[in-house]
Amino acid sequence: MKIWLDGELRDAEGARVSVLDHGLTVGDGIFETLRTVDGRAFALTRHLDRLRSSARGLGLPDPDLDEVRRACTAVLEANPVALGRLRITYTGGLSPLGSDRGEAAPTLVVALGEAPRRPDTTAVVTVPWTRNERGALAGLKSTSYGENVVALARARAAGASEALFGNTVGQLCEGTGSNVFVALDGVLHTPPLSSGCLAGITRALTVEWTGAKETDLPLDVLEHADEIFLTSTLRDVQAVTRIDGRQLGDAPGPLTAEAMRVFAERAAADFDPRC
Numbered sequence: 001m002k003i004w005l006d007g008e009l010r011d012a013e014g015a016r017v018s019v020l021d022h023g024l025t026v027g028d029g030i031f032e033t034l035r036t037v038d039g040r041a042f043a044l045t046r047h048l049d050r051l052r053s054s055a056r057g058l059g060l061p062d063p064d065l066d067e068v069r070r071a072c073t074a075v076l077e078a079n080p081v082a083l084g085r086l087r088i089t090y091t092g093g094l095s096p097l098g099s100d101r102g103e104a105a106p107t108l109v110v111a112l113g114e115a116p117r118r119p120d121t122t123a124v125v126t127v128p129w130t131r132n133e134r135g136a137l138a139g140l141k142s143t144s145y146g147e148n149v150v151a152l153a154r155a156r157a158a159g160a161s162e163a164l165f166g167n168t169v170g171q172l173c174e175g176t177g178s179n180v181f182v183a184l185d186g187v188l189h190t191p192p193l194s195s196g197c198l199a200g201i202t203r204a205l206t207v208e209w210t211g212a213k214e215t216d217l218p219l220d221v222l223e224h225a226d227e228i229f230l231t232s233t234l235r236d237v238q239a240v241t242r243i244d245g246r247q248l249g250d251a252p253g254p255l256t257a258e259a260m261r262v263f264a265e266r267a268a269a270d271f272d273p274r275c
Helices: 044-058 065-078 146-157 201-210 219-223 254-269
Strands: 002-005 008-011 029-037 083-091 107-114 121-131 162-167 172-175 179-184 187-190 227-232 236-243
Touching (some): 029 044, 044 083, 065 083, 227 254, 236 254
Antiparallel strands (some): 083 107, 162 172, 179 227
């Protein structure tokens, strides 16, 4: 495997980041994950725009997006896979121990691994912890992922693939690595960005392509929604057929199935849909 690290391709064994990198010591970094198909990265422009937005939100210097594009191209060419997960990581770089940043340039890593094809349906659980919609990292694609690791471990222990959070005011927010949509009386809804959820790329495209509404929703909407589905880079649109102890069915519902169809068709027709 070839990995891009700070300006060049390196063998995986030789790609090393300092133990004093701020991304390691305090989670001072951001990242993007992109789906790749036969050497092409889906929605690259949107992901790079969000990378820059996350950097500004965290107070990091703007990444050189031309360099990031070159890095992605180099990694994709060096590691041919049919279906892959491309990860861009951008951190605060070498810094003193503690929260203060140093004077070194940020660290840029781009790596690619194979990704399995996701099933059409999945199970999810809700968790007792909350997203802070007013927190400094709300809506940023930060490497500070400890909360997600803990919540996802609980989901896995319950036989589910994802955990869903409410926010501090009891509204539905998001999953550990996904956005959530619900169908109510024939209409699709998803929490607004003000809920604290990530501005998911797949979420935004699904809203645009299906006409779903951005709506403040109580967390307990999950107890009576007609249909529920998740969106994310590697899930695209994935139906939820079980949440906690509630079985919604064995297959995607009609609105979910239509969203899956529309997303697949539109994504295939335009591999880099612009804003």
